[in-house]
Amino acid sequence: MVKAFLPQREGLRIFIPDYFKELALSPQNSFSNWAENFTKWVEQYGCNNDRNILVGYSLGGRLALHALERKPELWSRAVLISTNPGFEDPYETFNPNSDERRQRWLSDSYWAEEFLKAPWDIVIRDWNSQPVFGGGSNEPVRLEKDYSRELLSLALTHWSLAQQKNMRTTIKDNVQKLLWVAGERDEKFLESSRRLHGEVKGLIMEPIPDSSHRVLFDSPKELGRKITQLVR
Numbered sequence: 001m002v003k004a005f006l007p008q009r010e011g012l013r014i015f016i017p018d019y020f021k022e023l024a025l026s027p028q029n030s031f032s033n034w035a036e037n038f039t040k041w042v043e044q045y046g047c048n049n050d051r052n053i054l055v056g057y058s059l060g061g062r063l064a065l066h067a068l069e070r071k072p073e074l075w076s077r078a079v080l081i082s083t084n085p086g087f088e089d090p091y092e093t094f095n096p097n098s099d100e101r102r103q104r105w106l107s108d109s110y111w112a113e114e115f116l117k118a119p120w121d122i123v124i125r126d127w128n129s130q131p132v133f134g135g136g137s138n139e140p141v142r143l144e145k146d147y148s149r150e151l152l153s154l155a156l157t158h159w160s161l162a163q164q165k166n167m168r169t170t171i172k173d174n175v176q177k178l179l180w181v182a183g184e185r186d187e188k189f190l191e192s193s194r195r196l197h198g199e200v201k202g203l204i205m206e207p208i209p210d211s212s213h214r215v216l217f218d219s220p221k222e223l224g225r226k227i228t229q230l231v232r
Contacts, residue, residue: 002216005224012231015045020151027155031164034063035070042067042074053230054078057216059155062086062164068177069170077230078174081181081223082189082213085196086166094162105162112156120144132188132213140217168200175202179226183211183218
């Protein structure tokens with residue numbers, strides 16, 4: 001949806017890799033392996049180092065942070081939308097000594113099992129009913145035939161927030177490149193984004209009006225406008 005509001009100009013190429021169709025970018029990979037494979041993919045198909053703009057939403061934002069960490073010089077700018085920077089702890093991956101990570105792992109494992117075995121209509125309904133998605137006015141239609149249940153389940157465990165390290169150092173090291181975005185109606189992520197803005201000097205954080213967590217569906221035109229400003 002956002003792509004329709006980006007400028008159609010000569011020389012501008014827009015790539016939207018599908019994590020569930022490209023094996024090297026699928027959730028069969030760990031965060032670090034994914035970042036390595038994605039970097040190689042961009043080096044093959046992208047632009048010169050000073051012209052690549054990285055955009056990631058939600059889980060895609062967390063993956064984008066790993067790509068930025070892997071090779072920061074490959075990117076001129078990065079837009080992170082509804083993105084969690086990770087738990088504020090020293091662990092590199094899941095650790096049972098962390099109550100936060102343990103609770104998140106239990107939650108993501110539950111959803112992984114649901115996406116693997118529950119009736120499709122029911123699991124999608126229950127997934128969209130989570131508080132974090134509240135307030136969204138343009139929920140996308142998701143048909144079972146368009147997805148691999150196995151890969152959706154793997155994404156919830158291999159790329160669980162419980163498995164992700166704290167990415168705040170990467171954010172601080174690349175703050176001049178970053179635009180941090182959250183929906184104005186997304187109370188949880190708006191508050192966490194404001195806290196991050198207070199922690200990281202120079203971080204540009206912009207709320208998107210009339211948007212919940214799924215900014216790209218609620219306000220594709222406004223999001224496209226902000227990305228266009230970076231392109232120009």
